[in-house]
Ligand SMILES: Cc1cc2nc3c(=O)[nH]c(=O)nc-3n(C[C@H](O)[C@H](O)[C@H](O)COP(=O)(O)OP(=O)(O)OC[C@H]3O[C@@H](n4cnc5c(N)ncnc54)[C@H](O)[C@@H]3O)c2cc1C
């Protein structure tokens with residue numbers, strides 16, 4: 432007889448939320464993890480970088496406050512204290528997850544799950560079997576193939592968070608949203624940062640306005656942005672670029688692509704997606720083997736914690752015989768944090784046109800917003816994309832202070848299949864930043 436109804440491998444946002452859902456629904460559940468509880472998001476992703484971005488924002492704000500005569504700006508940074516705060520935030524969240532396990536009767540087993548056969552795994556010297564398996568093993572940084580890498584004691588987003596002292600000159604290779612967040616967090620504390628991206632522009636998946644916003648910010652923070660140049664090779668303290676430039680560093684941070692480790696999936700004989708990059712699952716998150724499910728970074732889709740968690744819940748619902756619709760790709764919010772938040776969902780204007788919609792798009796800068804002026808937070812804008820026939824909302828982009836919070840107003844209307852007219856009729860309190868959402872909606876209604 433199986434030991435459990437559900438064995439979850441991986442305690443990241445995909446795994447632990449699924450385990451909670453399963454246990455609350457009466458399934459005897461266990462979670463296995465070989466690393467610290469909470470996975471990438473809690474230990475070396477969303478939470479620690481958010482905490483460091485906040486340090487950067489405080490540093491910039493303290494200079495701003497000093498400008499208005501409210502405080503004394505100081506360039507003295509106690510980085511050990513900032514790291515200690517981050518460690519404390521992480522530990523507090525780890526305790527929270529362990530408490531969820533305890534209060535829901537979930538067994539948590541620390542160790543690497545090694546596939547034995549069928550739905551049986553070995554963890555340390557324990558053999559565990561379950562009626563259902565949920566693989567939530569996430570992704571990891573690809574092994575770099577840059578010539579000379581073996582000579583360099585480089586950092587990844589994991590080892591970066593163990594750093595006790597600020598580097599003098601940090602070179603970051605890879606300028607996706609993540610690379611950009613690390614560059615901001617360090618540059619705002621006064622670290623000299625060089626950011627190298629081999630594609631034509633940094634944050635290649637963002638719209639041009641966001642790319643331009645970040646480039647302008649990095650100019651102010653004296654971040655050296657090097658785009659469209661490949662790395663020829665590395666030496667112990669220099670990056671040698673293909674155009675002959677040599678960039679010295681005392682710390683090198685590689686922010687390259689993350690992909691799932693498919694070793695176990697392959698040993699288990701499970702099918703992969705067409706490109707062979709991710710575990711293939713059906714609309715119920717079930718793999719090619721009945722009773723074995725997969726969620727989160729392991730299966731592709733949006734590589735976000737909230738996507739992993741929702742997929743985990745849906746997989747459990749399927750196990751319970753209460754299958755739901757799969758996650759709506761367009762309803763997953765996407766976040767980047769620099770001095771302000773950059774939050775988006777759904778389609779960009781060009782994507783909406785390509786999809787064949789009669790597109791309306793309107794954008795209003797926060798400069799026009801009274802609350803933003805009073806808060807000295809006039810950076811950024813609200814952009815809403817809708818279609819002309821029914822006023823259906825297709826996407827949104829908010830750049831600005833608190834964007835990651837106020838974006839959820841738009842998302843809620845989208846999720847409830849509300850229209851731009853309904854959004855335009857909503858009463859927003861004054862003075863608030865959210866009023867700009869109402870103003871954009873009114874402008875779109877006038878375009879009908
Ligand atoms: C720098 C950075 C910043 C990010 N910022 C954000 C953000 O702001 N917002 C956001 O939503 N997302 C963010 N992400 C993405 C987010 O971290 C991931 O999408 C999310 O963690 C995926 O969850 P998961 O459960 O699929 O896997 P993970 O969180 O990676 O968890 C997988 C777990 O499985 C365990 N495991 C793997 N194999 C085994 C095995 N054989 N036995 C036992 N245990 C095993 C691992 O130890 C790990 O704990 C960020 C990522 C990075 C790298």
Ligand SMILES: NC(=O)c1ccc[n+]([C@@H]2O[C@H](COP(=O)([O-])OP(=O)(O)OC[C@H]3O[C@@H](n4cnc5c(N)ncnc54)[C@H](O)[C@@H]3O)[C@@H](O)[C@H]2O)c1
Nearest residue numbers: 605606607608627628629630636686687688689765766767
């Ligand atoms: N707000 C958002 O929309 C948001 C936030 C976070 C992540 N994401 C998305 O998540 C996905 C996954 O991101 P990821 O973290 O796996 O990484 P990724 O593949 O997007 O980023 C790695 C970056 O490093 C660059 N790079 C790789 N090798 C290089 C080299 N040798 N020299 C210089 N540059 C090099 C790549 O061109 C790329 O821009 C991406 O599609 C990203 O856009 C989106």
